[in-house]
Amino acid sequence: MAFTAVLPPSSVSLLLSSILFLAVLIALLRRRRPLTTTHLRGPKSINIFGVLRVILAAKDHGLLFETWERKHGAVFQLPGLFGRKEVVLCDPKAIAHFYLKDTYTYRQTPVNRFAFEHFFGRNLLWAEADVHKRQRKVLSSAFSNAAIRIQTPVFFDSAHKLTASWDQTLQSVSSSDGVVIDVQQWMSRVSLDSIGIAGFSYDFGSLSGRSAQVVAAFETFGSSTRHIITDLAILLAPIFPWLIKLPGPRKTALENLATVISQIATDLLKDAKKDSEYGAASAGSDKSIMGALGPSRLRKCRRKRSWLRL
Structure with missing residues (x-):
């Protein structure tokens, strides 16, 4: 007598999905070619995720990497997903070499480029090779030695504001209380105000305690809680970059941050164009990066429009 076992549709779907996942995984692992490189020390792999779960669970990522640096040296490797290796550079000379050869010799990982494009568009962070070179050429005038020398007082001013805020905080409490x-939070405020003034002639006022939309967006992103979907996306994204699109608290916070920054940059760019086109008195006195780039870009656009009319 013959017996026939009938599986429910849900079990069949789960079985087929598991087989498909294993087939894709085996194909990806077979495509990997072993490379002969310098053997680097590093923490041992805990499971198929390497040490990614340890990094996600750490409250202070900087302290975790400093601990690994002291134990394994200034250049070490981290075990990643399914046996992948990631090199961590803590040596200044190695970092300088990396950035010197950046976008040509050393390329970004697919997941990094996918994330930059998804959240911020095809900007300077996303670009590589010749595209990156062209974008950097556009920005070169704003980052020349003379331009940086003009912006130096901005950073000194932010440092003075920081010390004034700390002095006020220390004076408001008794010596016994402490x-x-x-x-780290104050350094983020220094960076935000300095970038705003030097880059766009816009004072976010975070050192002065002013409530700003971009400050709130940064704080929301930094304090967003962990979620199982977000952790899953981070763990599997090196192989499946599209998992970054999965909804979650950090994804929502990052999208809100990108929207706020994009809106502020658009408004500031419109103001810079308006000042330059109408010959406002403040146009010539604007020494920010936006002020340095705006007129030159507008002149090029005008020359292009004149050539098209001819």
């Missing part, structure tokens, strides 16, 4: 200052 006070805890979150230096």
Whole structure:
């Protein structure tokens, strides 16, 4: 007597999905070619995810990597997903060499480029090789030695504002009570205000305690809670970059941050164009990066339009 086992549709779908996943995984692993490189020390792999789960669970990522640096040296490797290896550089000379050869010799990983394009578009962070070279050429006038020398007082001014805020905080409490200052948070404020003034002639006022939309977006992104979907996307994204599109708290916070930054940059660019086109008195006195780039780009656009009319 013959017996026939009938599986429910859900079990069949799960079985087929598992077989398909294993087939894709085996194909990807077979495509990997072993490379002969310098053997580097590093933490041992815990499971198929390497040490990615340890990094995700760490409260202070900087402290975790400093611990690994002290134990394994200034250049070490981290085990990643399914046996992948990631090299971490903590040596200044190695980092300088990396950035010197950046976008030509050393390329970004597919997941990094996918994430930059998805959240911020095809900008300077996404570009590589000749495309990156052309974009850097556009920005070269704003980052010359003379332009950087003009922006130096901006960073000194931010440092003075920082010390004034700390002095005020220390004076507001008694000597016996003491006070805890979150230096990392204050450094983020220094960076934000300095970039705003030097880049766009716009003071976000985060050092002064002013409430700004972009500050709130940064804080929301930094304090967003972990979610199982987000962790899953981060763990599997090196092989399946499209998982970055999965919804989650950090994805929502990052999209909100990108929207806020894009809106502010668009408004500031419109103001810079308006000042340059109408010959505003402030156009010549604007020494920011936007002020340096705006007139030159507008002159090129005008020359192009004149040539088209001819």
